[in-house]
Amino acid sequence: MNSPVLEMRHITKKFPGVRALDDVTLEVQKGEILGLVGENGAGKSTLMKVLSGVYPHGTYDGEIFHKGETVRFHHINEAKQSGIGIIHQELNLIPELNIAENIFLNEEPTVWGSVINYSEMYLETHKILDNMGIDMNPRRKIAHLTMGKQQLVEIAKAIKDNIEILILDEPTSSLTEVEVDLLYELLRALKHKGVSCIFISHKFKEIFHICDRVSILKDGKYVGTYPIPDLNHDKMVSLMVGRNIKELFVKETADPGECVLEVNDLCVKNPTRPGSFLVDHVSFKARKGEILAFAGLMGSGRTETMMAIFGAYSKKSVSGDIRIHNNSTNIRNPADALKNGIALVTEDRKQLGLHLLMSIKENITLASLEKISFANVINKPKESQIVGEYIDSLKIKTPSDQIAVNTLSGGNQQKVVLGKSLATEPLVLILDEPTRGIDVGAKVEIFKIMNELVKNGVVVIMISSEMLEVLGMADRILVMHEGKITGELNRKEATEEKIMTYATGGTR
Ligand SMILES: Nc1ncnc2c1ncn2[C@@H]1O[C@H](COP(=O)(O)OP(=O)(O)OP(=O)(O)O)[C@@H](O)[C@H]1O
Numbered sequence: 001m002n003s004p005v006l007e008m009r010h011i012t013k014k015f016p017g018v019r020a021l022d023d024v025t026l027e028v029q030k031g032e033i034l035g036l037v038g039e040n041g042a043g044k045s046t047l048m049k050v051l052s053g054v055y056p057h058g059t060y061d062g063e064i065f066h067k068g069e070t071v072r073f074h075h076i077n078e079a080k081q082s083g084i085g086i087i088h089q090e091l092n093l094i095p096e097l098n099i100a101e102n103i104f105l106n107e108e109p110t111v112w113g114s115v116i117n118y119s120e121m122y123l124e125t126h127k128i129l130d131n132m133g134i135d136m137n138p139r140r141k142i143a144h145l146t147m148g149k150q151q152l153v154e155i156a157k158a159i160k161d162n163i164e165i166l167i168l169d170e171p172t173s174s175l176t177e178v179e180v181d182l183l184y185e186l187l188r189a190l191k192h193k194g195v196s197c198i199f200i201s202h203k204f205k206e207i208f209h210i211c212d213r214v215s216i217l218k219d220g221k222y223v224g225t226y227p228i229p230d231l232n233h234d235k236m237v238s239l240m241v242g243r244n245i246k247e248l249f250v251k252e253t254a255d256p257g258e259c260v261l262e263v264n265d266l267c268v269k270n271p272t273r274p275g276s277f278l279v280d281h282v283s284f285k286a287r288k289g290e291i292l293a294f295a296g297l298m299g300s301g302r303t304e305t306m307m308a309i310f311g312a313y314s315k316k317s318v319s320g321d322i323r324i325h326n327n328s329t330n331i332r333n334p335a336d337a338l339k340n341g342i343a344l345v346t347e348d349r350k351q352l353g354l355h356l357l358m359s360i361k362e363n364i365t366l367a368s369l370e371k372i373s374f375a376n377v378i379n380k381p382k383e384s385q386i387v388g389e390y391i392d393s394l395k396i397k398t399p400s401d402q403i404a405v406n407t408l409s410g411g412n413q414q415k416v417v418l419g420k421s422l423a424t425e426p427l428v429l430i431l432d433e434p435t436r437g438i439d440v441g442a443k444v445e446i447f448k449i450m451n452e453l454v455k456n457g458v459v460v461i462m463i464s465s466e467m468l469e470v471l472g473m474a475d476r477i478l479v480m481h482e483g484k485i486t487g488e489l490n491r492k493e494a495t496e497e498k499i500m501t502y503a504t505g506g507t508r
């Protein structure tokens with residue numbers, strides 16, 4: 001084998017109370033796509049932050065060799081100059097600036113050494129996007145782009161200079177299928193040019209599809225590196241988790257009861273196109289003790305439907321009738337929704353779900369303080385007990401409940417969002433992409449919790465782009481296309497094909 005373009009040796013990184021990395025080794029060959037996998041909290045993101053200079057030399061133990069030479073990055077810019085670029089798990093663009101301004105942030109081309117040369121900046125951006133095969137206006141504001149498009153801008157930013165090693169930390173979690181294909185094409189083109197990629201993902205399908213080899217971490221330790229042909233799904237799971245997971249979907253048959261939530265003629269106006277709707281006369285019923293799934297392609301209006309039910313839009317743009325136990329509601333904001341027993345776990349935890357600087361404990365009980373208070377005084381022991389129960393049942397990996405949420409790994413943050421909603425003891429729990437960024441083992445735990453909830457009479461509504469998840473867990477499936485419900489399938493009759501037919505606007 002050739003000598004690797006990059007080696008990390010004996011990397012150890014500690015945080016207060018956590019040994020995030022413990023003597024980890026990593027080797028990357030030139031022009032390979034190396035997968036990096038492991039459970040939530042295994043240390044994947046931390047290892048990549050060490051490599052890319054986010055954690056400067058001196059804050060970790062061990063050594064990094066780039067093309068055989070020791071490198072010591074003190075800043076992310078030094079790593080960048082060596083051709084190492086990273087796209088983080090959480091996007092880092094500035095929403096108020098446009099595409100070109102983001103791509104050239106702090107590196108703007110200038111004239112006379114000081115004035116920003118906008119025409120050159122736009123021209124360059126146009127070229128970069130063109131090279132990537134992306135059709136976007138460089139003057140578009142980031143805030144107006146979908147998460148998928150924002151992701152592509154991040155990539156453009158990372159590869160615009162001489163890139164040798166591109167690190168992608170769960171890059172596909174918010175991309176549509178078309179965007180994922182575009183990303184694959186980009187990665188293959190980079191590989192062809194000799195660029196190496198390190199690709200972190202919880203989606204095995206992607207790992208097997210795009211990677212040449214896979215390195216596995218477990219609890220901060222290096223497990224090994226395996227060529228893809230030597231691995232299969234089960235072997236990878238047992239290396240990651242340390243045990244076999246036989247059944248991913250543990251669906252227990254529920255016995256749906258009376259109608260709890262009834263939605264009639266729900267509409268959400270499209271703010272950018274007057275006269276058209278993001279949610280177009282959506283009506284459905286959800287019954288006690290059932291898991292109702294909303295399937296559809298990205299942008300089909302599923303998230304918007306749930307946001308409208310949850311009171312996340314201004315009353316002006318929403319019309320329709322939402323009933324709980326056949327009583328009309330007047331939900332003007334999320335607090336009203338919670339009072340009516342409706343909780344929502346959002347797909348975008350950073351924006352809508354969490355207070356990142358607050359502790360796990362504060363986040364979990366934030367929406368349910370009245371349940372643990374008497375005369376406006378929080379019952380502290382009760383609070384700790386409840387929070388402890390969620391940390392256990394959701395297997396949130398943390399040394400204590402006092403830890404600020406922003407120091408948790410991505411998947412563990414997602415579990416805190418779930419805990420926060422569960423603590424409100426809702427009648428209707430809406431889960432928007434509940435397993436995004438969640439490792440295989442924790443997925444099983446979340447499915448078990450869903451079973452438990454429906455057994456206790458809670459209505460669970462889930463949105464998922466993972467077809468297997470929908471088919472595995474739902475009692476009933478509603479399919480959306482362009483803001484409308486285009487089909488309904490029960491558990492027995494549902495197949496991937498039928499869902500796709502409805503999701504693309506066809507009828508049977
Ligand atoms: N800034 C920090 N302060 C304290 N602890 C941290 C910090 N960053 C990470 N950790 C801890 O280090 C461990 C590894 O976290 P890391 O984010 O690397 O996991 P990961 O493998 O990327 O997981 P995920 O798949 O959930 O994204 C976790 O226990 C996490 O809580």
Ligand SMILES: [Mg+2]
Nearest residue numbers: 045089409410
């Ligand atoms: Mg991570």
